[in-house]
Amino acid sequence: MDFDRLMRVKPKALYRKYLFRSRNFREWLGIWIDSFNQSVLRRWKGICVLLATLINLFAYTVAADGTSDERLVNSLVLSINRDIDAYVSAYKDIDQMATALGTTGRVKNADQRFVLAFLITKWSREFGFDPIEVAAVALTESEFNPKAVSSKNARGLMQIHAPTWPMDDYFNTEENIKKGMQILFMYRNSHPKSYLKRYYGDTGKEGVRYVQKIKGNYERLAKTYKGPKGPNYDRNSR
Numbered sequence: 001m002d003f004d005r006l007m008r009v010k011p012k013a014l015y016r017k018y019l020f021r022s023r024n025f026r027e028w029l030g031i032w033i034d035s036f037n038q039s040v041l042r043r044w045k046g047i048c049v050l051l052a053t054l055i056n057l058f059a060y061t062v063a064a065d066g067t068s069d070e071r072l073v074n075s076l077v078l079s080i081n082r083d084i085d086a087y088v089s090a091y092k093d094i095d096q097m098a099t100a101l102g103t104t105g106r107v108k109n110a111d112q113r114f115v116l117a118f119l120i121t122k123w124s125r126e127f128g129f130d131p132i133e134v135a136a137v138a139l140t141e142s143e144f145n146p147k148a149v150s151s152k153n154a155r156g157l158m159q160i161h162a163p164t165w166p167m168d169d170y171f172n173t174e175e176n177i178k179k180g181m182q183i184l185f186m187y188r189n190s191h192p193k194s195y196l197k198r199y200y201g202d203t204g205k206e207g208v209r210y211v212q213k214i215k216g217n218y219e220r221l222a223k224t225y226k227g228p229k230g231p232n233y234d235r236n237s238r
Contacts, residue, residue: 094118097131100224104217105135105144116144116157119177127181132225134181136218137199140210146173161201 097117101107107116116138124134141159142148149155153162155170158180162170167179180199187195196214197207 090121093131094121096225097121097135100132100221101135101144103224104220105139107144116173119174123174123177123181127185129181129184132218132221133214134177134184135221135225136214137180137184137196138177139217139221140214146176147171 094114094117097120098110098113101113101116102110107113120134120138121131124131138144138157141154142157144157146157148157148159150159154160155162156176157173158176160167160170160176160179160183165179165183167175169175184195184199187198191198194203194207196211197203200207200210202210
């Protein structure tokens with residue numbers, strides 16, 4: 001092909017020639033089908049619809065097991081389209097929680113805020129708790145310090161009491177939150193009107209003060225967080 005002819009060739013046609021010469025026949029056929037769909041199909045919209053459909057099926061359904069890349073991609077796209085609203089909603093909830101941790105909990109590092117927000121949201125939902133209530137417990141217990149150790153040897157973000165609740169690593173943030181949720185879940189099922197006091201370890205006046213402190217932190221966090229909340233807290237305000 002001389003230079004003048006080369007300059008008159010359309011880019012897509014030149015690309016098709018390259019694919020054919022390099023023996024990339026599948027991609028070459030895909031480009032040809034695309035051109036067919038865009039040109040011929042616009043002129044004859046009747047019988048060509050059926051013809052184009054058959055050609056597309058022939059080109060893309062080539063695997064021995066009856067599947068194809070095209071079908072797998074289409075399935076993935078359908079799945080994403082179906083779940084995207086839930087993903088976006090979940091992200092917004094976590095992002096609002098992260099903002100609340102920064103504003104109220106004073107967690108300065110943005111990455112740390114988002115990770116904590118994700119873990120608190122994840123495990124609170126797993127055990128059926130209000131994420132803000134769990135965040136309020138963590139704020140009250142450790143001020144979101146994953147390395148906190150109390151004078152009574154309670155450790156980590158949720159202040160898990162070491163002798164009472166054995167763990168491999170009390171300072172692993174996710175495991176600490178998970179263990180805290182397991183303890184809260186157990187107490188909520190056995191003592192639904194006083195589980196926060198029992199988590200603290202005192203059902204008397206100290207326990208009442210503890211619950212009131214959590215209530216104050218809950219209200220502060222809730223001013224920033226606009227995500228879904230649960231009904232668990234009120235039963236502990238007595």
